[in-house]
Amino acid sequence: MATAVMTSLDTKSRAASRGMSDIRIRNLFIIPTILFLIVFNIFPLIYSLGYSFTDFRASSNAAARFVGLQNYRELLNDPFIWSNFAITAKYVIVSVTGQVIVGFGTAMLLNRDIPLKGLLTTLLLLPMMLSMAVVGLFWKLLYDPSFGIINYTLGLGSFEWLSNPEVALYAVAITDIWMWSPFVMLLSLAGLSAVPKHLYEAAAIDRAGPFYTFFRITLPLVAPILMIAIIFRTMEAFKTFDLAYILTSQPTTEVISIRLYKMAFQEWQTGRSCALAYIVLIMILAITNIYVKYLNKVKER
């Protein structure tokens, strides 16, 4: 499909482009994309920055009234918002830790002489290719207390996963671990395969034990890529919406994205939700900066 579009462009632009300078081509190739992204990413953000200082409600016809920093002040003093952030943090820690343990562990196992390694790796990739909303839906069936396959297999009787406020967040995290461990596994596998074999041979000659080999050779060399996987997953988990929203509606699983969604599209507190969006945005930018710092560090190697 993509090539068809390009060939039609090809014939059209060829006549015009004979002798077209490199600078013109460069601008033609880059500027539309930058403009497109500014219009559909930066402009909306500026637009909502304006609303974040008002008491605007998109559901009513009343004009927006300027309220200064009131929205921000109220949000930052609201213990419920902070509890949403705390839930988000807990969720991020549980699910990312789980993914690192399962993903890295599987990668360590796969990094041996395993028959059908390629096929198994591909099969393991499947969960992360699926839609989080649809995954959430079918895990609802698996978690069902009376006929769910999980309780049956684990012999848990009619254990409540999703309607128990204590457990619901972990249930969401388990689903997230199922979905995204393969991602950590994939990156770890790439990192593991890049460790030079002669280091292991040298360690074997020195009669180094498996623990020494793991902590002194494997882990340090894989750490940078593992770190990237962790930061990637941390950012994604921080943004979680679909999975938690579909799986359960417990107050204990109300991560910040869900709070934001409810505030904006159910309570219609548009101005206030714009302010909250900005607070979230600043946090994401902070995490992003860490990400870029590590990315550059790895590239320097």
Next chain:
Amino acid sequence: MAAVQTRSERALNRVAIAAVLIITLIFLAPIYWITSTAFKPRNLATTIPPTVVFEPELSPFVKLFTKRSQLRGAPTPEEYAAAPWWERMVFDGGEKIVRSGRGEVQPSGYPNRFMNSLIVAITSTVLAVGMGTFTAYGFSRFRVKGEADLLFFILSTRMLPPVVVAIPMFLMYRAVGLNDTHWGLIILYTAFNLSFSVWLMKGFIDEIPKEYEEAALVDGYTRMEAFFKIVIPEAATGIAATAVFCFITAWNEYAFALIMTNRRAQTAPPFIPSQVGSGLPDWTVIAAGTFLFLLPVAIFTFLLRNHLLRGMSFGAIRK
């Protein structure tokens, strides 16, 4: 690992193989379960102990695609005999298919949402990969002032939580009438995927030696001709891999679709969960809808398995 395996090494390997197989089975079990539920008669979907062996049926798919109503009383023997096989399956479940005045089968909401998903995902993928390839070439081959900053800006557009962007976009779309339209979602998904497409394609194009085009330029090609005749064919596998990633993202997206659409342009991800509703959901129908929705992605994953690794780990692994 070592050239000569010791006995303990071999034993360890056997344990590793067993562990990997078990992990794979656990990971695939949920997908197997949803697939098998999609082919079960309704009364076997929620049995305890779970039904593993059963005669597969297509009734969940028939129900998925048709509008049905509860049957008041059993159908007459003549009615039953006259009905086609798939309609009898629905009769057996205590329901009948609703027909329009002209006797045509009334479709449920699903076929329409599935088509919407296809339209939106394919169009936005073509746009994102097309623009992304041009831009990646621009960054890869020409000197751009503030290149690192621009590339970071492009990447940063992907880092915002969808809900954050959705609030202002919703207001803007409402103002210009793009709410609940295909184009509204297409534009959003293109913007969302463009950053990814630029970064991935830059990686692929960087790996094509510059000398190829330079030789073409010496032969009298213009820069544009060199781009289309040399670079694009060389980048074809990269373009295909990028396209699959963009397609999967657009195909699976939920938050924007939930907020920006309600009837006309709604895609499958917000639609399928909305069918659970209250009361006793028919899990076989939901499983059928889920199964059909997962199918294209599963096929893509298999066809492009060799490119996935490079694509997923862009920037991180390349030396």
